[in-house]
Amino acid sequence: MLVLRWAAAGTLIVALCAALWRAAHPPRGTTGARAALARYAAHPSAVLAVAALITLYVLSALAPLLATHDPIAILERSMSNHAPSRAFLFGTDYAGRDVFSRVLYGARISLSVALLATSIAVVVGTLWGITAGFCGGKLDALMMRIVDAFLAIPRIVLLIAVGTLWAPLSISALIIVLGLTAWFETSRLVRAEVLSIKDREMVVAARALGASDVAIVKRHVLPNVLTPVFVAATLGVASVIINEAALSFLGIGVADPTPSLGNIIRDGTPYLASAWWVALFPGITLVITALAYNLAGDGLRDAMDPRQVDR
Amino acid sequence: MTAPLLSVHDLRTYFRTSAGVARAVDGVSFDIAPNESVGVVGESGCGKSVTSLSLLRLIQRPGSIEPGSRIELEGTDLLSLDDESMRKIRGNRIAMIFQEPMTALNPVFTVGAQLAEVPRVHSDISRRDAWARAVEMLAVVGIPDPVERAKSYPHQLSGGMRQRVMIGMALMLSPALLIADEPTTALDVTIQAQILELLAEMRAKTAMSVLLITHDLGVVAESTSRVIVMYAGEIVEQAGVRDLFAQPHHPYTEGLMAAMPRAGEKRERLTVIPGTVPSPYDWPSGCRFHERCPFAWERCESEHPPLYQIGSGHVSRCHLAVEPERRATPHEPRAARTGVSA
Amino acid sequence: MWRLLAGRVLQGLAVVWVVVTLTFALLHSAPGDPFSSQNGRRIDPAIRAHQRHVYCLDRPLAAQYVCYVRSVASGDLGYSISKQRPVRDILIDYVPRTLELMFFGLCASFLIGITLGVLQARHRGTFVDWGSRGASLLLYSMPDFWLALMMALVFAYWIPLFPISGIEDVVAAPTFEWWQLAGDHLRHLVLPVATLALTTTAAIARFQRAAVLDVIGLDFVVTARAKGVPEGTIVRHHVLRNALLPVITLAGVTLPSLLGGAVLVELIFSWPGMGYLTAMAVESRDYAIVTSSVLITSVLVVVGTIAADMLYALADPRVRAQ
Numbered sequence: 001m002l003v004l005r006w007a008a009a010g011t012l013i014v015a016l017c018a019a020l021w022r023a024a025h026p027p028r029g030t031t032g033a034r035a036a037l038a039r040y041a042a043h044p045s046a047v048l049a050v051a052a053l054i055t056l057y058v059l060s061a062l063a064p065l066l067a068t069h070d071p072i073a074i075l076e077r078s079m080s081n082h083a084p085s086r087a088f089l090f091g092t093d094y095a096g097r098d099v100f101s102r103v104l105y106g107a108r109i110s111l112s113v114a115l116l117a118t119s120i121a122v123v124v125g126t127l128w129g130i131t132a133g134f135c136g137g138k139l140d141a142l143m144m145r146i147v148d149a150f151l152a153i154p155r156i157v158l159l160i161a162v163g164t165l166w167a168p169l170s171i172s173a174l175i176i177v178l179g180l181t182a183w184f185e186t187s188r189l190v191r192a193e194v195l196s197i198k199d200r201e202m203v204v205a206a207r208a209l210g211a212s213d214v215a216i217v218k219r220h221v222l223p224n225v226l227t228p229v230f231v232a233a234t235l236g237v238a239s240v241i242i243n244e245a246a247l248s249f250l251g252i253g254v255a256d257p258t259p260s261l262g263n264i265i266r267d268g269t270p271y272l273a274s275a276w277w278v279a280l281f282p283g284i285t286l287v288i289t290a291l292a293y294n295l296a297g298d299g300l301r302d303a304m305d306p307r308q309v310d311r
Numbered sequence: 312m313t314a315p316l317l318s319v320h321d322l323r324t325y326f327r328t329s330a331g332v333a334r335a336v337d338g339v340s341f342d343i344a345p346n347e348s349v350g351v352v353g354e355s356g357c358g359k360s361v362t363s364l365s366l367l368r369l370i371q372r373p374g375s376i377e378p379g380s381r382i383e384l385e386g387t388d389l390l391s392l393d394d395e396s397m398r399k400i401r402g403n404r405i406a407m408i409f410q411e412p413m414t415a416l417n418p419v420f421t422v423g424a425q426l427a428e429v430p431r432v433h434s435d436i437s438r439r440d441a442w443a444r445a446v447e448m449l450a451v452v453g454i455p456d457p458v459e460r461a462k463s464y465p466h467q468l469s470g471g472m473r474q475r476v477m478i479g480m481a482l483m484l485s486p487a488l489l490i491a492d493e494p495t496t497a498l499d500v501t502i503q504a505q506i507l508e509l510l511a512e513m514r515a516k517t518a519m520s521v522l523l524i525t526h527d528l529g530v531v532a533e534s535t536s537r538v539i540v541m542y543a544g545e546i547v548e549q550a551g552v553r554d555l556f557a558q559p560h561h562p563y564t565e566g567l568m569a570a571m572p573r574a575g576e577k578r579e580r581l582t583v584i585p586g587t588v589p590s591p592y593d594w595p596s597g598c599r600f601h602e603r604c605p606f607a608w609e610r611c612e613s614e615h616p617p618l619y620q621i622g623s624g625h626v627s628r629c630h631l632a633v634e635p636e637r638r639a640t641p642h643e644p645r646a647a648r649t650g651v652s653a
Numbered sequence: 654m655w656r657l658l659a660g661r662v663l664q665g666l667a668v669v670w671v672v673v674t675l676t677f678a679l680l681h682s683a684p685g686d687p688f689s690s691q692n693g694r695r696i697d698p699a700i701r702a703h704q705r706h707v708y709c710l711d712r713p714l715a716a717q718y719v720c721y722v723r724s725v726a727s728g729d730l731g732y733s734i735s736k737q738r739p740v741r742d743i744l745i746d747y748v749p750r751t752l753e754l755m756f757f758g759l760c761a762s763f764l765i766g767i768t769l770g771v772l773q774a775r776h777r778g779t780f781v782d783w784g785s786r787g788a789s790l791l792l793y794s795m796p797d798f799w800l801a802l803m804m805a806l807v808f809a810y811w812i813p814l815f816p817i818s819g820i821e822d823v824v825a826a827p828t829f830e831w832w833q834l835a836g837d838h839l840r841h842l843v844l845p846v847a848t849l850a851l852t853t854t855a856a857i858a859r860f861q862r863a864a865v866l867d868v869i870g871l872d873f874v875v876t877a878r879a880k881g882v883p884e885g886t887i888v889r890h891h892v893l894r895n896a897l898l899p900v901i902t903l904a905g906v907t908l909p910s911l912l913g914g915a916v917l918v919e920l921i922f923s924w925p926g927m928g929y930l931t932a933m934a935v936e937s938r939d940y941a942i943v944t945s946s947v948l949i950t951s952v953l954v955v956v957g958t959i960a961a962d963m964l965y966a967l968a969d970p971r972v973r974a975q
Contacts, residue, residue, distance in 0.1 A: 148664075149671035152951040152958075154913030157931065161676075161943045164935050165683035242796045246917060249798050250935050265799060269921075272802060273810045283799035290794035369878055402881035409879075414872040419894050419970055432882050464970045480880065 046299025052292040060108040069098035071105040072257045081275040091277040106259035114241040120179025129190025163252035193225045234297035238290040315342035323377040324365045333591040335361040337544035346518045350535035356588040358544040359524045363490045406481035410493035412473035416465040423461030429483040448479040471502035490522045543599035550625040560627035562604045586646025605641040665955040672951040676944045731941035751926030757846045762853035770861025789855035798917035801848045818923035845922045864896040904961035908954045
């Protein structure tokens with residue numbers, strides 16, 4: 001039964017990848033988004049990255065169907081810290097729980113938290129950057145000084161402060177906190193883009209013709225800003241995932257018994273020498289996810305920026 | 312006939328990229344005598360800069376000089392030299408100056424240091440002596456207050472002064488040949504005149520040859536004794552400067568001259584050569600100029616013309632040399648009709 | 654130059670002031686009373702009175718803010734519930750050990766990162782290039798705490814090369830000569846510094862490679878070749894001098910990330926620095942330490958960034974001349 005479900009999941013993954021591959025190889029002569037997609041697909045590493053992400057998301061989304069055991073149920077104390085075997089693919093942790101199922105569910109939590117938090121970060125950062133860039137003057141200076149201050153604080157330190165003061169954090173609170181600490185670079189990017197566009201002739205002309213500020217933002221600013229923001233967001237998801245894992249590792253992120261890749265590692269730390277598999281596998285999952293997002297972001301950056309330099 | 316200083320024979324420099332092979336320089340041959348000033352004219356994309364870089368073997372990946380080319384400096388084939396021997400020639404026997412002096416000078420080193428680098432790289436001269444020579448050279452090229460100026464950085468000097476510094480750098484070791492790649496293009500007209508004058512002065516002092524590359528016919532008329540006209544990677548005409556201006560043969564040369572606005576002339580529109588320079592990945596068949604030529608006929612499309620002898624010291628790559636009667640029947644060039652180039 | 658420094662210092666002060674305001678806002682918007690007892694632990698009434706006085710707890714919010722700023726400016730960072738000591742005294746013990754880690758970490762990552770980046774640029778396209786770039790990307794994608802755990806697992810447990818934790822061999826130390834103490838100290842430094850440096854080195858190498866590639870295509874490099882300068886000298890002298898400049902600006906970004914990494918690395922290797930302190934404060938909900946951490950780290954970053962800016966100004970004559 002389980003094997004069938006896995007086969008189905010595998011088929012789904014392959015189908016999605018194939019569909020994307022088809023979309024990325026349009027007939028010659030197409031321009032715009034599809035052409036960019038095609039340029040992106042020319043990098044084998046970027047393609048692999050997207051395939052990995054599709055795999056991770058499908059597998060973790062279908063965790064309830066694909067897990068071998070109940071991730072939370074403590075099976076038997078005597079089963080604690082057992083090495084990987086056929087029954088327990090990644091072994092068991094100190095409480096006798098199946099690490100493989102926990103990693104599957106944990107990935108589900110970590111991946112969705114990261115995606116949601118990054119969405120918040122993108123929205124806040126874009127709004128902040130547009131406001132600062134457009135209004136200029138003292139407001140701009142104040143807003144960017146605030147961004148500077150936030151950037152001067154190491155993100156994990158800030159997260160620890162907030163996490164400790166507001167402990168315990170529910171998952172939605174965690175998402176909000178992660179999102180509200182991840183928008184700073186985006187706001188700088190957006191502001192820079194707005195500043196460069198503000199003075200371009202087409203905007204001056206639009207103004208002269210009586211277009212309202214909001215309309216100018218929608219027609220001129222947003223389309224140009226989308227590209228660098230999208231690249232920054234992709235790279236940003238990678239760091240949000242790692243930060244959430246760090247918080248869960250410290251105990252102020254996702255709380256036991258709900259699995260998160262970070263707190264599984266936390267469970268495995270006291271037994272590092274004897275039951276190293278508990279800390280190893282969730283970590284590898286984290287690395288693969290972050291690596292995939294980083295590669296994808298790099299590929300995006302290269303695809304969107306049509307410079308001919310043969311690097 | 313004295314032996315030539317530089318002898319270039321069938322130089323071909325190709326760039327191999329994912330887009331194909333760009334034949335930037337495709338069979339160029341010429342000689343430069345000692346103490347001679349030769350000009351190379353042509354539009355952007357004709358291969359003149361690549362030719363000059365090839366002479367010093369400064370072409371980098373993905374370009375390379377094709378086997379079969381020969382570049383001889385006083386009898387030595389430069390293309391057969393190893394890297395170290397070639398390095399000893401650069402800046403020493405052949406020197407080069409470039410178009411944009413702001414970017415051609417290193418912004419983080421003083422002007423004096425960059426001048427002094429030349430002798431230090433080629434001999435065991437001491438730092439102090441090298442610096443002294445640098446200051447001397449600054450004075451020679453006409454920079455006021457050279458002792459202080461030597462300690463300046465490039466961004467602190469004006470465009471004209473920077474170009475003087477570049478010329479000074481090139482002349483530090485009294486090269487036999489100076490290659491000047493568009494030395495005045497980035498400068499104001501008045502400064503242009505000064506720089507050309509400086510070059511002439513230096514030539515007189517040191518009896519060095521100059522290969523002057525430019526797209527400006529005025530500069531060529533003033534500063535050179537022989538002119539090479541390049542188009543599409545080839546030489547299309549070569550003559551003494553007076554002959555070229557008095558009796559241009561190749562329709563491209565004629566077009567270039569007609570396009571020059573001259574003071575005192577009354578014209579309503581500038582004459583323009585229709586079409587654009589073709590892509591080096593895909594030179595046209597036959598005569599490479601045929602699509603833009605007002606005299607072209609069937610032969611021009613199919614048969615690639617050799618360099619015909621027109622007069623003494625005057626050659627032209629045009630079939631009009633053997634069928635001059637075709638000049639009587641000009642027509643609209645094909646490029647003008649379709650509005651697109653090759 | 655001095656004007657530049659003054660300007661930067663003023664900017665830095667503004668940034669620190671914003672951070673102070675932020676910590677104030679955090680302390681006062683958090684649920685519960687940050688200044689009272691937590692976890693059932695009682696505070697000495699004398700300490701409590703001191704706190705009330707220093708933070709003006711009985712006054713309206715605006716006055717509390719002014720009090721807070723004044724206290725921080727004078728160095729009073731509150732009282733640690735978990736350690737029962739003023740925070741300032743605790744920091745004096747712990748911060749220098751983090752600074753030591755930072756120093757070695759920065760040196761190692763910049764030295765190795767720059768060398769690696771230059772190598773990658775020079776051998777662009779070869780195995781050395783994309784091989785090390787792949788490894789860099791892999792390291793860059795690792796959570797630092799997991800990397801620390803794996804380093805500990807491999808180099809301290811499986812191959813017992815280095816000590817697993819602490820700053821010195823507690824048992825043997827009292828019997829050590831000074832040079833043995835130094836050696837022991839260095840041995841304990843290796844794993845934490847290596848873990849910290851690995852991720853930062855990757856980022857620096859990436860950046861340096863791009864900077865070198867940018868510079869190597871510039872016109873003055875062609876000029877240098879045309880002058881007959883040997884290729885090696887061109888890279889070392891002409892290119893590097895220009896390509897190193899942008900890397901200096903990286904300090905502004907690597908400092909926060911190194912300090913952040915220090916928190917978890919210090920925890921895992923039990924290196925008693927400020928990061929370790931912060932991580933421990935999480936368990937005991939020690940508000941004073943956690944917020945002081947925010948303040949101190951941001952001050953360190955600001956100071957470091959100013960130093961980097963000044964270094965850049967010294968190195969680039971175009972900036973210096975202004």
